[in-house]
Structure formats: structure tokens, C-alpha cells
Amino acid sequence: MSKNLTKRLEDYSKWYNELVVKADLAENSGVRGCMVIKPYGYAIWEKMQAELDRMFKETGHSNAYFPLFVPKSMFEAEEKNAEGFAKECAIVTHYRLKNDPDKPGKLMVDPNAKLEEELIVRPTSEAIIWSTYKNWVQSYRDLPLLINQWANVVRWEMRTRLFLRTAEFLWQEGHTAHATKAEAIAESEKMMNVYADFAENFMAIPVIKGLKTETERFAGAEETYCIEALMQDGKALQAGTSHFLGQNFAKAFDVKFANQEGKQEHVWGTSWGVSTRLMGALVMTHSDDNGLVLPPNLAPIQVVIVPIFKTDEEFEKISAVANDLAAQFRKMRISVKYDDRTTQKPGFKFAEWELKGVPVRIAIGPKDLENGTFEVARRDTLTKEAKSADGIADYVNGLLSQIQDDLFAKALQYRDTHITEVSNFEEFKEVLEGKGGFIAAHWDGTAETEEKIKELTKATIRCIALDRKEEAGSCVFTGKPSVGRVLFAKAY
Amino acid sequence: MSKNLTKRLEDYSKWYNELVVKADLAENSGVRGCMVIKPYGYAIWEKMQAELDRMFKETGHSNAYFPLFVPKSMFEAEEKNAEGFAKECAIVTHYRLKNDPDKPGKLMVDPNAKLEEELIVRPTSEAIIWSTYKNWVQSYRDLPLLINQWANVVRWEMRTRLFLRTAEFLWQEGHTAHATKAEAIAESEKMMNVYADFAENFMAIPVIKGLKTETERFAGAEETYCIEALMQDGKALQAGTSHFLGQNFAKAFDVKFANQEGKQEHVWGTSWGVSTRLMGALVMTHSDDNGLVLPPNLAPIQVVIVPIFKTDEEFEKISAVANDLAAQFRKMRISVKYDDRTTQKPGFKFAEWELKGVPVRIAIGPKDLENGTFEVARRDTLTKEAKSADGIADYVNGLLSQIQDDLFAKALQYRDTHITEVSNFEEFKEVLEGKGGFIAAHWDGTAETEEKIKELTKATIRCIALDRKEEAGSCVFTGKPSVGRVLFAKAY
Missing domain, CATH: 3.30.930.10 (Bira Bifunctional Protein; Domain 2)
Known part of the structure; x- marks a missing residue:
């Protein structure tokens, strides 16, 4: 998919x-x-x-x-x-x-x-x-x-x-x-x-x-x-x-x-x-090139369980374990789906739940039953590992929190590396057309300058940050005095 | 009010x-x-x-x-x-x-x-x-x-x-x-x-x-x-x-x-x-002439607590007890309001919560504190009684269920005594203009007759009840054959 x-x-x-x-x-x-x-x-x-x-x-x-x-x-x-x-x-x-x-x-x-x-x-x-x-x-x-x-x-x-x-x-x-x-x-x-x-x-x-x-x-x-x-x-x-x-x-x-x-x-x-x-x-x-990535706190389905089987007997055994696991999750108020469709293959299911951004996928195959393990995959990092069935529900519960935190940290890291201070209009345009993001620039405080910059670059002043530091400077466009930087960007 | x-x-x-x-x-x-x-x-x-x-x-x-x-x-x-x-x-x-x-x-x-x-x-x-x-x-x-x-x-x-x-x-x-x-x-x-x-x-x-x-x-x-x-x-x-x-x-x-x-x-x-x-x-x-009567299952406030006091000291003592009681209710998922306004007198509050249909009102005065009792009033029956503070939360919880059941029973009793079988059009009109309610009457099955009855009486066929009994009869208006009664009424 x-x-x-x-x-x-x-x-x-x-x-x-x-x-x-x-x-x-x-x-x-x-x-x-x-x-x-x-x-x-x-x-x-x-x-x-x-x-x-x-x-x-x-x-x-x-x-x-x-x-x-x-x-x-x-x-x-x-x-x-x-x-x-x-x-x-x-x-x-x-x-x-x-x-x-x-x-x-x-x-x-x-x-x-x-x-x-x-x-x-x-x-x-x-x-x-x-x-x-x-x-x-x-x-x-x-x-x-x-x-x-x-x-x-x-x-x-x-x-x-x-x-x-x-x-x-x-x-x-x-x-x-x-x-x-x-x-x-x-x-x-x-x-x-x-x-x-x-x-x-x-x-x-x-x-x-x-x-x-x-x-x-x-x-x-x-x-x-x-x-x-x-x-x-x-x-x-x-x-x-x-x-x-x-x-x-x-x-x-x-x-x-x-x-x-x-x-x-x-x-x-x-x-x-x-x-x-x-x-x-x-x-x-x-989200990424494989589809949605949803933060666990807002994901309608937080965990999906996919059975991997060849025979009806295997399916039955896996389903018993999966249903038990799902019940454990529900008790912890984790929203879980056991994808027991027999009309679709595991690969199709993996791709579908990846596209839909389900934070955690658990695959259970016959070998897992033998070894007492599950394969636990994270949607955000696309990594997977075998986890012991003992304490799996607690592990997944913790993993969901971890994913929530990691998504925020990743987005924060991206955002923070995309706030660039510029000191002249050439730099302003360079950054805007290059890496983009927020451009912290001095502005003379007039609607006129704001309008001209918008006409020339499509960038608008997104906001005057509440925590901006007072700093004397000169407007990146007119050179007139400014008391602090404002954040410009192209915007949706 | x-x-x-x-x-x-x-x-x-x-x-x-x-x-x-x-x-x-x-x-x-x-x-x-x-x-x-x-x-x-x-x-x-x-x-x-x-x-x-x-x-x-x-x-x-x-x-x-x-x-x-x-x-x-x-x-x-x-x-x-x-x-x-x-x-x-x-x-x-x-x-x-x-x-x-x-x-x-x-x-x-x-x-x-x-x-x-x-x-x-x-x-x-x-x-x-x-x-x-x-x-x-x-x-x-x-x-x-x-x-x-x-x-x-x-x-x-x-x-x-x-x-x-x-x-x-x-x-x-x-x-x-x-x-x-x-x-x-x-x-x-x-x-x-x-x-x-x-x-x-x-x-x-x-x-x-x-x-x-x-x-x-x-x-x-x-x-x-x-x-x-x-x-x-x-x-x-x-x-x-x-x-x-x-x-x-x-x-x-x-x-x-x-x-x-x-x-x-x-x-x-x-x-x-x-x-x-x-x-x-x-x-x-x-609801009644004093205001709303809400079933506990849908009441935004299920219990209101009203303090009755003359001095600040009394108010303080009562508030301590009331807040403790409110906390007990909240633990049981009963929605409760402690009406601690000092701008209004108890009588005003009683009338206001009566008007707003809060199912249970608890009044606490200095004598209640002495006696270890509360005055518990039901909105639906407008009755009140003194109740021991021991086990009061459980008592009120049970009372809310009782009120819910009683409201249904009362409405059912009213409804059931307002379904009247009639056998001719004179009776039909008499009941309609008298006690009203549903009139169970034979009807010939045509839209024409339905329309004429509506013109003459403003009553319409509310429904053909799913549980109606098959019963040969003749239409109350045309005398033509009918296979069972339908329910007429004036309607909102």
C-alpha cells in the first residue's frame, strides 16, 4: 500500500x-x-x-x-x-x-x-x-x-x-x-x-x-x-x-x-x-514516506496484533494468545485491535497499519509461541525486536509513553534547528529558500515593511514570541531601529 | 422563583x-x-x-x-x-x-x-x-x-x-x-x-x-x-x-x-x-408546577448540598462536612454541587434547584451536625426526611436509582391509563377531547380516511404498534374492515 x-x-x-x-x-x-x-x-x-x-x-x-x-x-x-x-x-x-x-x-x-x-x-x-x-x-x-x-x-x-x-x-x-x-x-x-x-x-x-x-x-x-x-x-x-x-x-x-x-x-x-x-x-x-505516524495519546488504535500462521491449528493457538493479550491491554486502557482477517496476508496488514500510523504492532507466529516471545515493532522508528511474553503489557504501556516523548523530542529538535537568526535581507531570502523554517529577524514594526517582505518572499510574521529577548537592532529590510526579533516564515 | x-x-x-x-x-x-x-x-x-x-x-x-x-x-x-x-x-x-x-x-x-x-x-x-x-x-x-x-x-x-x-x-x-x-x-x-x-x-x-x-x-x-x-x-x-x-x-x-x-x-x-x-x-x-424534574441518569447535577447557617463559625463547620460528603459522592461518580454561595438564602437556593430539577437535595444545618443527620429531599416527590450521616453516600446512591425507577413507573402508569380502545367515531372524539392520550381504533388502512380523521379532529396515526394483536374489526370512521387497531393521538 x-x-x-x-x-x-x-x-x-x-x-x-x-x-x-x-x-x-x-x-x-x-x-x-x-x-x-x-x-x-x-x-x-x-x-x-x-x-x-x-x-x-x-x-x-x-x-x-x-x-x-x-x-x-x-x-x-x-x-x-x-x-x-x-x-x-x-x-x-x-x-x-x-x-x-x-x-x-x-x-x-x-x-x-x-x-x-x-x-x-x-x-x-x-x-x-x-x-x-x-x-x-x-x-x-x-x-x-x-x-x-x-x-x-x-x-x-x-x-x-x-x-x-x-x-x-x-x-x-x-x-x-x-x-x-x-x-x-x-x-x-x-x-x-x-x-x-x-x-x-x-x-x-x-x-x-x-x-x-x-x-x-x-x-x-x-x-x-x-x-x-x-x-x-x-x-x-x-x-x-x-x-x-x-x-x-x-x-x-x-x-x-x-x-x-x-x-x-x-x-x-x-x-x-x-x-x-x-x-x-x-x-x-x-508522518513519513510510509504513511501516518500518530502520537499514542491521539491514536484511535494504539496497538495492533497481527497473527502469522499457515494452518488453522496455528491460527487457533495464536488467536487464543492474542485475545488474551488484547484483554490485558484493554484492562490497562490501551486501545488494541486484533487483526484476525483471514482474507489478507500479514505483509498486507503490516503495510496497512503502517499507513494508518498505529504506534505499536505486535506480530505473533508459531515460533513466538514456542519461544514465549512476541515481535514488537515501533511505527515511528520502523524498528522491531523480540520481547518476552512475560510482562509484555507493561512493556508496551511504557513503550507507548516512550514513543509519545520521542515524537515530541524529534519534532522539537527539528523545530529548534529551524529557527535561524539573520541580520540582513540577503540572508533572510537565502534561509527562506534554503532550509526554511522560522527566521528570527529584526523588523521596524510597520505594516508597510511587513507587507513588502510578504510581496517579495511570501514570508509573513508568524508571531512576536512571548519569550523573545529585548535586543536593539535594525530592521532587516529598512534598516530602521527595532527592539527585538520577530519570527518570519512561509505558512500554511 | x-x-x-x-x-x-x-x-x-x-x-x-x-x-x-x-x-x-x-x-x-x-x-x-x-x-x-x-x-x-x-x-x-x-x-x-x-x-x-x-x-x-x-x-x-x-x-x-x-x-x-x-x-x-x-x-x-x-x-x-x-x-x-x-x-x-x-x-x-x-x-x-x-x-x-x-x-x-x-x-x-x-x-x-x-x-x-x-x-x-x-x-x-x-x-x-x-x-x-x-x-x-x-x-x-x-x-x-x-x-x-x-x-x-x-x-x-x-x-x-x-x-x-x-x-x-x-x-x-x-x-x-x-x-x-x-x-x-x-x-x-x-x-x-x-x-x-x-x-x-x-x-x-x-x-x-x-x-x-x-x-x-x-x-x-x-x-x-x-x-x-x-x-x-x-x-x-x-x-x-x-x-x-x-x-x-x-x-x-x-x-x-x-x-x-x-x-x-x-x-x-x-x-x-x-x-x-x-x-x-x-x-x-x-416536570411539574415547581419546575424541572430530571431523571438522575441524565441530570447534570444529581445531588445539591445546601448549608443552613447563621454565623461564620457554623458555615465553616458545615462546609467541612459538606465538602467531605461531596468528595464521597464524587468517588462514587455521583455528580454533586455544594452550593456555598453566601449571597443567597437557603429558601432561594431550594427554589432554584427545584426549578432546575436536581433529583436530590441535601440540607445541612447546625442541628444536623449535633444529631449526626442530614435532611434529604427528593425533587420528584417533594418529600424530605432526616437521614443518619452514617452510610449517607450509599443511601443517596440507592435513592438515585430509586428515583430513576419511580419516574419511569409513574410515566408508564400515566401512559398505560391513557391508551383507550374506542369502537366508534363519537367515542373517538370524546376521548380525544377528554382525557386525550393514545386512542386504539380500527382503521380501514387508507390514506384518505387517515386524512379525513386528521382534518376533523387533528389526530393522526402515531403508529401501528409492533406488538398489536391481530383482531378483526371495522374502521371507526368508514366501517370498512380492519385487521387490527392503530394508535391515534394529537401530537407535537
């Missing part, structure tokens, strides 16, 4: 597109720009959801659900936000189809069923949610409001790629309201930290925490915090954002509260989200 | 509408016909989702996700289905807004951004899913396909009511494909049984399993299985449906497979769904 996969070095982009489809994660649908998330891909997304949802609840948030549609007048209330999303939104204008009199069996939009006001399919839910919060907040006692929503959103992107950029995608969006600016900023930072924790400890993806420049900021936000990851082709990927909204939406939707002194004030807001885009980041960070 | 709630006997419909809002389950939004599901309501929905999802997975189904939009040509492919939903669907015709030149700060639909083909916001996903299955099924080895989706759908209903009938609602929709007719029918029946199991054992709602008449059948189905529940006002509520689709969608979307003999055949399909409508059923089955 894996033989048919394009190599990363040949064509990274093609490799990605093929892998997502061949590993049964997702595929394009008959609807422009919309994907079908297939069961195996959705199972990974479900594991992500479960962990994130737990983390949101542990930090005091509750889930709720708000409408899919936003009436135009509500959509345009916060001007910057509206402007940012107006160019790429799906608009509902009618509410009925009727039989087409000219084409038997066909339907047409009923011109008599035009909506008085157009409805925008939500590209993000600030507008609809803040219009609701208006009624939920009267006094400081109603604050903070800490709410999250799991939902689908639609952005009419012209060039789409599975998971990375699709017209419809799934995400969660947190929307919170606070009595003070400081509390709202603390919330934005907290959720950025939750995302970083999730990325690093579950996805095994190291991320840089930072602030977006004004140009890259969320439309309607005062400040956008982000986590930025690096893919194996040296391009960056924004993996999550958390916005401090100031009082922008509170003012647009007139959300006020009486403070402890009884004075009316506008509330302070945040919003934060991660999406099915994370699936793309997961694939592109760890 | 509860004082302001309309009484059921005064105006059942008003009672329901008020209760849903006052108990913080949901509210109307600024978008016509769309609701906001508030955190407390959503927490109940999450518990329903978790149980159903577990049951679907235990019966071999996997989750996936398909696009929100259905292109018109795909929508109309299965004619009956298209006809059934054409009159009430939201249609996307444009993909961009632009600044309105006549109104500064306002947006308008950009006439240059008209879609070549209109997109229907899914009212149900058979069309989009079967157009996908075409590529997933080649051979009998690809079958069965057992897939479920959690999603939002839109049906442009003109008269909406929170949870019961909303333009957008949340649901799950299972879509399966099988090699044989028998297997597809067995699947439809299995999922009806899963729904009945869920309704009875988690929602504590007794249901009648049956088949819909042709008139009431899902558009595009060969047969619709349903579970029907009875509300406290004597009206029926369809709580879940499971459709045997025959080969209708397979033919419309050309989904064929090579059978074991290598011959091409169309596959057989099913679909089945339950929605946020179940929230309405839950409220209307158990």
Missing part, C-alpha cells in the same frame, strides 16, 4: 494530499471546498475533542450552542469583524424550492420565498453570541461568562486543501465576557496556554507562543495570541489563536453591566479557537 | 415555554426560528449524546462528518426525499458581501458573487451521504457501512417552539448500507430498539415501538419505525425514527456492489435519528 505514496522530498504537498486520502482520514466531497471526514480521521478528531473539552471544563468553561445563521444586520454590527469576513461568506437568501415548470423532476429556487433579511452562515460566532450576551449580563455578579461551543463554520475559501483550508470546517470557539480588562487578558493568555499544553502533550507538536502583528490579527480583536508550529517542509502552521477583544463587541452589541458601585460599564471579551486544521498539523509534523 | 411559573393545568403550552427559559435550558435567539441552547440545557444534551454515542459504538457504528451543504442537483436526485424537504429549506445563493454604496457602514449581497449552483443547507443528509457511498462501496466486502454523524440540520419551519420544532436543530443521523434487504431491515429494527432502550432507561420515558403509516413515513423511505411517547397533556411525541430505505437512495445515487458471485447489485439502506427534540420530551414527561 505505502509503495504508492509520493515521497516527501519529491513533492511534499502531493505526499500530504495523498496520505490524507489513503490513510482514510478525509476526502473531497461533491460540494465545492467541503470535505468528508472519514471514520478513521473522525476518530482522531474525537480524541482531540475529548481532551480539549476536558481541559476547557477544568478551566471553568461550559458548553452551549448558538445559531448557525447570523442576520446581515447583526453580522455588520462590529465593523472590523464584518469587513474581515464579508468577502468569504455563504449567504442564505431563500427558504423554499419549487418544481421547475420547464424541467420535469427538477427543482428551482422559489422566487416568492425570498428572505426579508439575508442570513450569513457563521464564519465565526462573535456577532450572534454577543447579541445574546446582551441579555445575559446585567450585573458584575453575572460575570465572568465562560462559554465554549463545538460547531461547524463556513468561510468561502477559493483554494482549499483537506483539513488545512476548507470551506466548511469543524472547530470549537470559546467566547468569554469579563468585568475587567486585566481579567480578559489573563483569560486570553490562559487559553493560549491550554492550546500549547494540548499541542505539546497530546499532539507531540512543539509550539511557539506569541502575539500576532496588527496585520495578522483577528478582525475585531485588540490582540491575538497564537501558537505556531513548524511542519517538516519548513513551513509554519498556526495551530490555535486566542483573542483579547477589548470592549469592541461589547460596544457593538451594547453589552453593559453594573459594577460593584452600581455604575454601568461595557464588558471585556475574549474568543479562542482550534479547528480540524489541527488534523493537518498532526499529519504533517510526524 | 417557581412561584412565577404558570401551572400546567392552566396552560400547559405556556408552562412549557416558560419552564424551558426559566430553568436555563434554551431561549429564542435573534435569528428567526433558531434557538440558543444554554449551558444547563446543553449539559443535559451532552449526557444524552454520551450515552447514545456509546450505544451506537457498541452496536458497531463509527462516527464521520459530511458537508453541511447539498448542491441542488444532488438534493433533487432522490425525488420523494427532495419533494418532502423542498418546501422548507434554507438556500445559499451567494458567497460574498460587499459594502453597500448607498449606506455607509452597511453591507449588501454582492450580485457578482452568485453561485453557479445553489446549495441547500442540509435538512437531512441522505443525499450527500449516498453520493459519497457511491465511491466507498465496490464489493460485498465493503459492506455493511455503519456510520453515524452528529450534526446540525435546518428545516424552515414556520411555527417554531424551543426544542420541539426549531429551524435549526442538533441531532445524530445514522446512515447504513447493506448487502441484503433482510440485513437492512434488521438494522432499522435494531436502531429503533436502541432508541427505545435509551428513552426508557436513561430518559425514563416509556415508548411504544411501531411502524408509521405511508402518510407519516419519512420521504424516501420504504418503512419508518418509530418510538412514540406520551406527554402529560395527553399529546403524543415522536421521540425517534429509524427508516428502512430499501434501494431508493442506492438507485438514485447509483450505489452498487459486486456480490459474492461477482454480480452487480444495488445496496440496501437505512437511516435513523434523534434530535434535541428529546429535550422537549424530557421536560414534558416528568
Whole structure:
């Protein structure tokens, strides 16, 4: 199976597109720009959801659900936000189809069923949610409001790629309201930290925490915090954002509260989200030319057991041992599959589970039964070794943790060797076209320079890292003074 | 709080509408016909989702996700289905807004951004899913396909009511494909049984399993299985449906497979769904004039502990005991809230948790500490008793089971005393306008008679119960022969 996969070095982009489809994660649908998330891909997304949802609840948030549609007048209330999303939104204008009199069996939009006001399919839910919060907040006692929503959103992107950029995608969006600016900023930072924790400890993806420049900021936000990851082709990927909204939406939707002194004030807001885009980041960070490599903490199947046999008698004996082993794993909450299909040969099964990124494969043959051993193979390193059947479950449990750690360490090593400080624009372009990755360069702080560099190189400022050191320097492009380096990269 | 709630006997419909809002389950939004599901309501929905999802997975189904939009040509492919939903669907015709030149700060639909083909916001996903299955099924080895989706759908209903009938609602929709007719029918029946199991054992709602008449059948189905529940006002509520689709969608979307003999055949399909409508059923089955009554198996908070104190010292002592008790509950996986607000008096708290339907309330005052007792109150019976602190956690655990059983028994008793056999149309009308409920009557089997009875009485055939006895009789309306009674009722 894996033989048919394009190599990363040949064509990274093609490799990605093929892998997502061949590993049964997702595929394009008959609807422009919309994907079908297939069961195996959705199972990974479900594991992500479960962990994130737990983390949101542990930090005091509750889930709720708000409408899919936003009436135009509500959509345009916060001007910057509206402007940012107006160019790429799906608009509902009618509410009925009727039989087409000219084409038997066909339907047409009923011109008599035009909506008085157009409805925008939500590209993000600030507008609809803040219009609701208006009624939920009267006094400081109603604050903070800490709410999250799991939902689908639609952005009419012209060039789409599975998971990375699709017209419809799934995400969660947190929307919170606070009595003070400081509390709202603390919330934005907290959720950025939750995302970083999730990325690093579950996805095994190291991320840089930072602030977006004004140009890259969320439309309607005062400040956008982000986590930025690096893919194996040296391009960056924004993996999550958390916005401090100031009082922008509170003012647009007139959300006020009486403070402890009884004075009316506008509330302070945040919003934060991660999406099915994370699936793309997961694939592109760890996978290789043989297929997916999944971190054990998110793998729907953590261990697969493959029997190797010639006779029915051998199959029966091996199955007894395999089923017993699988039961041990399940007791330890390790998710395991015993691949007892008789329609496929072991070689086919090995390649299939390799393609699908199952972290650990255990093969059991007649000799293993004699010797009291199993062959244990790691997907990430493609290594295998014979292991004594005694204590095998504990060994595999430890191995899964080891793999999780090793994947993170490998990705971190790659990322850290792909942050390059440059001191002039020649170097900048050289590194960008050479090894790629993040380029740490001085910048004069203007949107103009940022824009020009983007035009010339396609690189954008991914973020101003929160932990950057203050350092006087001169802008790599204009030579004007700078107080510290920012991280440039080409990005997904 | 509860004082302001309309009484059921005064105006059942008003009672329901008020209760849903006052108990913080949901509210109307600024978008016509769309609701906001508030955190407390959503927490109940999450518990329903978790149980159903577990049951679907235990019966071999996997989750996936398909696009929100259905292109018109795909929508109309299965004619009956298209006809059934054409009159009430939201249609996307444009993909961009632009600044309105006549109104500064306002947006308008950009006439240059008209879609070549209109997109229907899914009212149900058979069309989009079967157009996908075409590529997933080649051979009998690809079958069965057992897939479920959690999603939002839109049906442009003109008269909406929170949870019961909303333009957008949340649901799950299972879509399966099988090699044989028998297997597809067995699947439809299995999922009806899963729904009945869920309704009875988690929602504590007794249901009648049956088949819909042709008139009431899902558009595009060969047969619709349903579970029907009875509300406290004597009206029926369809709580879940499971459709045997025959080969209708397979033919419309050309989904064929090579059978074991290598011959091409169309596959057989099913679909089945339950929605946020179940929230309405839950409220209307158990709740009373004081507010919600939630079955313990779905209550987000199963036990609330309220301290009764005058001094800080008392509060401190009670809190120590309450926190210890809460910890014991959590260990037993009982979800508990210690309501230690100092801003509200016990009476206010009692009324609030009564309104919100928390099954068990424990009050602890200074005398309880002296006597080593707690006051334990049941929400369903509004009774309370002093209980020894010894073994209290076990007692409450047992009590929660008891309440779950009692709620079901009470609803069953009500339901069973509201199934009335009638032998003529006068009786039919009398019972319908009197005690209401299900009317078991002979029917001549024609859509015409069904329609006429509906016109005259607003009662419809809810189902032909699967366990009905064969019994010769004559139609209550036309006098024509009948082979058994069917169940009529007014319905939500």
C-alpha cells in the first residue's frame, strides 16, 4: 500500500494530499471546498475533542450552542469583524424550492420565498453570541461568562486543501465576557496556554507562543495570541489563536453591566479557537514516506496484533494468545485491535497499519509461541525486536509513553534547528529558500515593511514570541531601529 | 422563583415555554426560528449524546462528518426525499458581501458573487451521504457501512417552539448500507430498539415501538419505525425514527456492489435519528408546577448540598462536612454541587434547584451536625426526611436509582391509563377531547380516511404498534374492515 505514496522530498504537498486520502482520514466531497471526514480521521478528531473539552471544563468553561445563521444586520454590527469576513461568506437568501415548470423532476429556487433579511452562515460566532450576551449580563455578579461551543463554520475559501483550508470546517470557539480588562487578558493568555499544553502533550507538536502583528490579527480583536508550529517542509502552521477583544463587541452589541458601585460599564471579551486544521498539523509534523505516524495519546488504535500462521491449528493457538493479550491491554486502557482477517496476508496488514500510523504492532507466529516471545515493532522508528511474553503489557504501556516523548523530542529538535537568526535581507531570502523554517529577524514594526517582505518572499510574521529577548537592532529590510526579533516564515 | 411559573393545568403550552427559559435550558435567539441552547440545557444534551454515542459504538457504528451543504442537483436526485424537504429549506445563493454604496457602514449581497449552483443547507443528509457511498462501496466486502454523524440540520419551519420544532436543530443521523434487504431491515429494527432502550432507561420515558403509516413515513423511505411517547397533556411525541430505505437512495445515487458471485447489485439502506427534540420530551414527561424534574441518569447535577447557617463559625463547620460528603459522592461518580454561595438564602437556593430539577437535595444545618443527620429531599416527590450521616453516600446512591425507577413507573402508569380502545367515531372524539392520550381504533388502512380523521379532529396515526394483536374489526370512521387497531393521538 505505502509503495504508492509520493515521497516527501519529491513533492511534499502531493505526499500530504495523498496520505490524507489513503490513510482514510478525509476526502473531497461533491460540494465545492467541503470535505468528508472519514471514520478513521473522525476518530482522531474525537480524541482531540475529548481532551480539549476536558481541559476547557477544568478551566471553568461550559458548553452551549448558538445559531448557525447570523442576520446581515447583526453580522455588520462590529465593523472590523464584518469587513474581515464579508468577502468569504455563504449567504442564505431563500427558504423554499419549487418544481421547475420547464424541467420535469427538477427543482428551482422559489422566487416568492425570498428572505426579508439575508442570513450569513457563521464564519465565526462573535456577532450572534454577543447579541445574546446582551441579555445575559446585567450585573458584575453575572460575570465572568465562560462559554465554549463545538460547531461547524463556513468561510468561502477559493483554494482549499483537506483539513488545512476548507470551506466548511469543524472547530470549537470559546467566547468569554469579563468585568475587567486585566481579567480578559489573563483569560486570553490562559487559553493560549491550554492550546500549547494540548499541542505539546497530546499532539507531540512543539509550539511557539506569541502575539500576532496588527496585520495578522483577528478582525475585531485588540490582540491575538497564537501558537505556531513548524511542519517538516519548513513551513509554519498556526495551530490555535486566542483573542483579547477589548470592549469592541461589547460596544457593538451594547453589552453593559453594573459594577460593584452600581455604575454601568461595557464588558471585556475574549474568543479562542482550534479547528480540524489541527488534523493537518498532526499529519504533517510526524508522518513519513510510509504513511501516518500518530502520537499514542491521539491514536484511535494504539496497538495492533497481527497473527502469522499457515494452518488453522496455528491460527487457533495464536488467536487464543492474542485475545488474551488484547484483554490485558484493554484492562490497562490501551486501545488494541486484533487483526484476525483471514482474507489478507500479514505483509498486507503490516503495510496497512503502517499507513494508518498505529504506534505499536505486535506480530505473533508459531515460533513466538514456542519461544514465549512476541515481535514488537515501533511505527515511528520502523524498528522491531523480540520481547518476552512475560510482562509484555507493561512493556508496551511504557513503550507507548516512550514513543509519545520521542515524537515530541524529534519534532522539537527539528523545530529548534529551524529557527535561524539573520541580520540582513540577503540572508533572510537565502534561509527562506534554503532550509526554511522560522527566521528570527529584526523588523521596524510597520505594516508597510511587513507587507513588502510578504510581496517579495511570501514570508509573513508568524508571531512576536512571548519569550523573545529585548535586543536593539535594525530592521532587516529598512534598516530602521527595532527592539527585538520577530519570527518570519512561509505558512500554511 | 417557581412561584412565577404558570401551572400546567392552566396552560400547559405556556408552562412549557416558560419552564424551558426559566430553568436555563434554551431561549429564542435573534435569528428567526433558531434557538440558543444554554449551558444547563446543553449539559443535559451532552449526557444524552454520551450515552447514545456509546450505544451506537457498541452496536458497531463509527462516527464521520459530511458537508453541511447539498448542491441542488444532488438534493433533487432522490425525488420523494427532495419533494418532502423542498418546501422548507434554507438556500445559499451567494458567497460574498460587499459594502453597500448607498449606506455607509452597511453591507449588501454582492450580485457578482452568485453561485453557479445553489446549495441547500442540509435538512437531512441522505443525499450527500449516498453520493459519497457511491465511491466507498465496490464489493460485498465493503459492506455493511455503519456510520453515524452528529450534526446540525435546518428545516424552515414556520411555527417554531424551543426544542420541539426549531429551524435549526442538533441531532445524530445514522446512515447504513447493506448487502441484503433482510440485513437492512434488521438494522432499522435494531436502531429503533436502541432508541427505545435509551428513552426508557436513561430518559425514563416509556415508548411504544411501531411502524408509521405511508402518510407519516419519512420521504424516501420504504418503512419508518418509530418510538412514540406520551406527554402529560395527553399529546403524543415522536421521540425517534429509524427508516428502512430499501434501494431508493442506492438507485438514485447509483450505489452498487459486486456480490459474492461477482454480480452487480444495488445496496440496501437505512437511516435513523434523534434530535434535541428529546429535550422537549424530557421536560414534558416528568416536570411539574415547581419546575424541572430530571431523571438522575441524565441530570447534570444529581445531588445539591445546601448549608443552613447563621454565623461564620457554623458555615465553616458545615462546609467541612459538606465538602467531605461531596468528595464521597464524587468517588462514587455521583455528580454533586455544594452550593456555598453566601449571597443567597437557603429558601432561594431550594427554589432554584427545584426549578432546575436536581433529583436530590441535601440540607445541612447546625442541628444536623449535633444529631449526626442530614435532611434529604427528593425533587420528584417533594418529600424530605432526616437521614443518619452514617452510610449517607450509599443511601443517596440507592435513592438515585430509586428515583430513576419511580419516574419511569409513574410515566408508564400515566401512559398505560391513557391508551383507550374506542369502537366508534363519537367515542373517538370524546376521548380525544377528554382525557386525550393514545386512542386504539380500527382503521380501514387508507390514506384518505387517515386524512379525513386528521382534518376533523387533528389526530393522526402515531403508529401501528409492533406488538398489536391481530383482531378483526371495522374502521371507526368508514366501517370498512380492519385487521387490527392503530394508535391515534394529537401530537407535537
